[in-house]
Amino acid sequence: MSRMTLALFTVCVIGAIILALVDRATRAPIAEQQRQEVLRALDSVLPPHTNSADQDSRTVVVGDGSQVVLYLARRGDNVVGTALAVTAPDGYSGDIDIMVGIDRGGRISGVAILSHAETPGLGDKMTTDRDWLPWFRGRSLTDTQWGVKKDGGDVDQFTGATITPRAVVGAIHRALELCASHCRY
Template identity: 40%
Template structure:
């Protein structure tokens, strides 16, 4: 084998080794990164669950006791999605219901609602959205207190015809410069409360899973 051929072979082997090592490193990085992302998502979800149900209202670990939800266009849920139960003394003391507002300014806005057995909101939080930074992202508690105003409300407080933002003649203020975002969230929260009322027996059934 002449010198040129050997050089070409060595280069090819070197490039092959480099490609293999690079691919391996990328694969390892992706695995480690994915694990970390999943951990962060789990931590964020658990933090949000704890924010919508008062701590003294449950003794179970939030997220472990669930009820499967149907494919429901009003909620934005698919078959297999779950609501979370808050339990105390083996009794359901609260429900955490996921709801999606499909009509946000920049697309879907995912929410969770904390609801008492009587149908009163104990909290609402946004879990995912793509609203405009500096405007619509004020639905996050880290940006403003706007979403905290839902606490304590129910289907009859205010009455159904007032479950709108103020520019539409309703009870709830609209975020400055983000009326579309505000309107989408208010509508989604109302739909969630209606769904809870219509399925109250299912959520509060005495045979619900016991706290661990």
């Protein structure tokens, strides 16, 4: 018994020590990678700015009690825009996480898809079609019918997929509404 236990115990201890060391070595790079990911998304959706938007944020509590982080873009001392992440819970296969950038005038400065599991070749045209996401740039709550054409809105759905664009449009619309009531300049 003792030899068995000792052998197994030793293997576990050695494994734990190795992992503790590797964890120590990789923790900072992993955190940095995750930060860069957020930063890349923020830089791509916000209007030109001079600050590190990921470290310039405030958290607000919205209507349904959930918390939303607002990332601020500054040029010098002026706030030039706000970005926020929204989730479309009604994608074809699961959640679609979206980062939406909005400028001072309430117009969209950029949209980026953070993560999704939509069908390759159908739903994922939202990221592979070069014209679809940029189309939203410059649009605001008032000058656009926020819905896909099938539902009487202004937004093109794409061939073979209506559910995905409908979900994304809904989420972007919600981001604009959230910003209208929470973004302060």
